[in-house]
Amino acid sequence: MIRAVTRRVVTGVAVLWAAATAAYLALLAAPGDIVDSIIGDGADTPQIRAEIISEWNLDRPAVVQYLDYLWRAAQGDLGRSYLLHRPVHDVIGGQILPTLKLAAAAAVFGVLLALILAVTTRHRWVRRASSTAELFLVSTPPFLIGIVLLSVFSFRFGIFPVSGDRGGAALVLPAITLGLPIAGVLAQVLRDGLDRALDEPFAVTARARGLRERAVLIRHALRHALMPAVTMLGWLSGVLLGGVVIIEQVFGRPGLGQVTLQAVGNGDMPVVLAVVVLAAVVFVVISTLADLAYLLIDPRLRRS
Amino acid sequence: MTLALPRPVARRLILRPPRPGIAAAAVVLALTLTAVVWPSLFAGDPLAADPLHVLEGPSAQHWFGTDQLGRDVFDRVVHGARHSLSIGVAATVIAVGAGILLGLCAGLTHKYADEVISRGFDALAAFPLVLLALLFIAIAGTGTTSLIVAIGVATLPHYARVVRAQTLIVRQAPYVTHAVAFGASRGRLVLRHVLPNVLGPIPVLAMIGLGEAILVAAGLSFLGLGPQPPSPEWGAMLSESRGYLHIAWWASVLPGAAVTATVISLTVIGRHLQSRFEGRHQ
Numbered sequence: 001m002i003r004a005v006t007r008r009v010v011t012g013v014a015v016l017w018a019a020a021t022a023a024y025l026a027l028l029a030a031p032g033d034i035v036d037s038i039i040g041d042g043a044d045t046p047q048i049r050a051e052i053i054s055e056w057n058l059d060r061p062a063v064v065q066y067l068d069y070l071w072r073a074a075q076g077d078l079g080r081s082y083l084l085h086r087p088v089h090d091v092i093g094g095q096i097l098p099t100l101k102l103a104a105a106a107a108v109f110g111v112l113l114a115l116i117l118a119v120t121t122r123h124r125w126v127r128r129a130s131s132t133a134e135l136f137l138v139s140t141p142p143f144l145i146g147i148v149l150l151s152v153f154s155f156r157f158g159i160f161p162v163s164g165d166r167g168g169a170a171l172v173l174p175a176i177t178l179g180l181p182i183a184g185v186l187a188q189v190l191r192d193g194l195d196r197a198l199d200e201p202f203a204v205t206a207r208a209r210g211l212r213e214r215a216v217l218i219r220h221a222l223r224h225a226l227m228p229a230v231t232m233l234g235w236l237s238g239v240l241l242g243g244v245v246i247i248e249q250v251f252g253r254p255g256l257g258q259v260t261l262q263a264v265g266n267g268d269m270p271v272v273l274a275v276v277v278l279a280a281v282v283f284v285v286i287s288t289l290a291d292l293a294y295l296l297i298d299p300r301l302r303r304s
Numbered sequence: 305m306t307l308a309l310p311r312p313v314a315r316r317l318i319l320r321p322p323r324p325g326i327a328a329a330a331v332v333l334a335l336t337l338t339a340v341v342w343p344s345l346f347a348g349d350p351l352a353a354d355p356l357h358v359l360e361g362p363s364a365q366h367w368f369g370t371d372q373l374g375r376d377v378f379d380r381v382v383h384g385a386r387h388s389l390s391i392g393v394a395a396t397v398i399a400v401g402a403g404i405l406l407g408l409c410a411g412l413t414h415k416y417a418d419e420v421i422s423r424g425f426d427a428l429a430a431f432p433l434v435l436l437a438l439l440f441i442a443i444a445g446t447g448t449t450s451l452i453v454a455i456g457v458a459t460l461p462h463y464a465r466v467v468r469a470q471t472l473i474v475r476q477a478p479y480v481t482h483a484v485a486f487g488a489s490r491g492r493l494v495l496r497h498v499l500p501n502v503l504g505p506i507p508v509l510a511m512i513g514l515g516e517a518i519l520v521a522a523g524l525s526f527l528g529l530g531p532q533p534p535s536p537e538w539g540a541m542l543s544e545s546r547g548y549l550h551i552a553w554w555a556s557v558l559p560g561a562a563v564t565a566t567v568i569s570l571t572v573i574g575r576h577l578q579s580r581f582e583g584r585h586q
Binding site for chain 1: 325423424426427429431432433434435438439441442443515519522523526527529539542546549550553556557560561563564567568571572
């Protein structure tokens with residue numbers, strides 16, 4: 001148990017270090033002068049240049065620059081955006097809430113829908129119809145789903161607002177758009193897991209004890225089917241983080257995605273790098289949670 | 305144990321007409337490929353604007369309607385096949401090439417090197433593809449090349465993991481041990497004995513992966529990070545016509561539907577081949 005935790009922590013730190021280093025190397029690799037890359041399209045005065053040189057230690061040896069950057073990153077200080085004249089953590093902190101709301105709502109919707117689809121569509125024809133629908137969801141670009149939902153529910157029927165982030169109603173369509181492809185993938189994984197679990201001897205035993213098929217499915221098979229789905233949590237966090245960039249653009253929502261797009265468009269490197277490091281943090285947190293979830297689902301792992 | 309073939313295999317050996325879904329996917333794929341190779345067979349000029357017929361709905365003359373500049377949406381979708389597919393194919397070629405190379409390295413080197421490379425694949429596979437592409441574009445500038453390289457790098461773990469797993473099996477095979485005993489050089493061992501035997505599952509994986517690459521490429525060019533207007537790339541068309549969604553759904557929805565149709569048919573045929581292929585190997 002202690003070994004597993006140590007391994008987990010070491011891997012997590014290594015991933016974070018790798019992400020921070022990759023981000024730093026990216027900054028060095030960007031064409032042109034490093035001061036120019038950090039400024040981006042912001043005001044370019046000798047004062048700001050001097051400020052950047054002292055902040056990033058550009059007048060010191062490369063090793064010192066790198067170590068100092070790591071030290072500051074470890075403390076949560078990711079530099080300043082010279083375009084927005086604010087520290088990067090301010091920029092991100094100010095926009096992270098709408099994105100978190102969207103990601104959480106989409107994840108809950110996607111996972112619930114996948115569970116419902118996988119458990120209720122066991123019968124032949126329903127199952128085939130559901131599988132086809134899932135294939136469509138997985139193969140459709142998310143922005144297309146968003147655009148279709150917008151044109152039907154916002155433009156045609158006027159049920160939901162067209163854009164912005166005011167109130168719960170504005171969250172519905174974006175969360176559905178982001179959640180549907182997730183449901184499509186997870187439902188396939190869960191259905192596969194259920195099929196495999198129902199072929200196991202324990203399912204036969206449970207049926208022989210006189211359990212109804214539904215009880216076998218929910219009380220016995222589902223737990224086994226959840227294991228491969230938990231493995232996909234890391235994938236899920238990636239889809240959510242990447243997806244919000246596109247979905248926020250489709251629905252004109254404020255958030256991290258918009259910040260990132262603007263930063264990329266204006267060459268605001270400190271913000272881009274911070275988002276990359278943040279994505280790595282999310283990955284580490286989620287994969288740690290996934291490991292804990294294994295323990296929760298599978299009692300055999302707790303014993304050993 | 306009876307000697308009879310397991311039922312699924314026996315059934316497969318009898319030639320049967322393909323299921324309707326697979327047949328439909330094959331037709332869509334054939335049409336898409338024709339559009340890539342010879343777009344003018346079906347469609348006229350994708351850039352010809354007609355200011356008198358702006359945002360007209362689908363009709364006998366304009367099957368998919370016209371867009372905000374009066375360009376024929378059907379013509380643009382057909383010509384867009386070449387743009388969208390070539391990005392997907394180029395990215396997949398990069399991913400497969402680099403994936404095979406790194407997978408072989410991981411499978412053939414020392415335990416610790418393997419561990420480091422494999423954890424690298426894990427991190428890369430989990431990292432949001434869109435963000436990785438954005439990082440590339442922030443460094444190298446907007447453009448189709450950054451887009452292709454970014455998608456290629458982000459999807460290479462798919463292939464690298466499979467090649468690594470296959471390599472670990474193949475390196476233990478008797479024919480490899482024999483080759484070692486006969487004094488084959490390292491290069492010959494890898495190129496002649498290991499490589500050809502680890503590549504089996506790659507073509508089908510690449511087919512399914514191509515669908516994903518096309519999907520992501522469309523998303524990024526929707527954000528304005530790929531081919532620039534007026535080039536008729538599917539994602540770019542969607543983002544160009546998005547502002548007119550409330551009066552002309554066809555100009556944005558139909559190019560998107562082209563992406564869906566292509567990706568679905570690639571996935572359906574890929575999975576079909578995969579299931580047949582696995583059956584033969586087990």
